Amino acid sequence: MASVPPDARAGTSAPLIRPKRETAEDAVRTLIRWAGDDPGREGLRDTPARVVRAYEEFFAGYLEDPVQILSRTFSEVDGYDEMIVMNDIRFESHCEHHMVPIIGKAHVAYLPDRRVVGISKLARLVDIYAKRLQIQEKMTVQIADTLNDVLQPKGVAVVIEASHQCMTTRGVHKPGASLVTSRMLGAFRSDSTTRREFLTMIGRSGAGPLSNT
Numbered sequence: 001m002a003s004v005p006p007d008a009r010a011g012t013s014a015p016l017i018r019p020k021r022e023t024a025e026d027a028v029r030t031l032i033r034w035a036g037d038d039p040g041r042e043g044l045r046d047t048p049a050r051v052v053r054a055y056e057e058f059f060a061g062y063l064e065d066p067v068q069i070l071s072r073t074f075s076e077v078d079g080y081d082e083m084i085v086m087n088d089i090r091f092e093s094h095c096e097h098h099m100v101p102i103i104g105k106a107h108v109a110y111l112p113d114r115r116v117v118g119i120s121k122l123a124r125l126v127d128i129y130a131k132r133l134q135i136q137e138k139m140t141v142q143i144a145d146t147l148n149d150v151l152q153p154k155g156v157a158v159v160i161e162a163s164h165q166c167m168t169t170r171g172v173h174k175p176g177a178s179l180v181t182s183r184m185l186g187a188f189r190s191d192s193t194t195r196r197e198f199l200t201m202i203g204r205s206g207a208g209p210l211s212n213t
């Protein structure tokens with residue numbers, strides 16, 4: 001039984017005790033019966049074990065600490081003080097209301113103040129928050145605020161565009177609709193030139209005003 005570390009940002013304070021694997025597999029059998037099928041038939045016999053393994057992948061972000069990932073920074077940047085932008089970071093997440101996929105891409109930028117992180121760390125940061133139960137607005141804030149807290153740069157910008165399968169495959173059935181969220185901090189919030197430069201770099205300069213989370 002592994003314990004999941006508390007995540008202050010998610011609003012939980014006590015460590016959660018994970019149920020046993022067999023208990024999780026039993027829950028999947030219950031859902032198969034709820035769907036109207038027989039979990040004992042041949043094609044479904046190994047499904048609970050597969051689903052539980054898939055959950056380990058889908059929700060691997062609970063076992064990683066984003067602050068730790070970002071903590072190794074480089075300060076030898078030869079005075080580089082321009083915007084650092086990582087575009088089109090594809091992610092898969094799951095909505096916390098229906099537990100179905102949210103698939104999209106994140107654009108992450110910061111204006112360094114002496115310290116920078118390895119570029120792959122930005123993608124890791126997105127993945128850690130994506131691989132949890134999410135709502136897109138919360139994920140946008142978590143990515144931006146963590147980057148801002150750990151790196152203390154002059155500014156941070158995060159834009160996420162994603163399609164929610166709870167909207168495309170059920171409920172209102174609106175395939176093709178995507179949700180765009182953003183969070184701008186520091187210079188990206190206060191300086192419209194910096195913000196515009198970022199939006200141009202991610203190809204959203206003509207997209208009109210973004211709602212700021």
Ligand SMILES: [Zn+2]
Nearest residue numbers: 095097098166
């Ligand atoms: Zn949903």
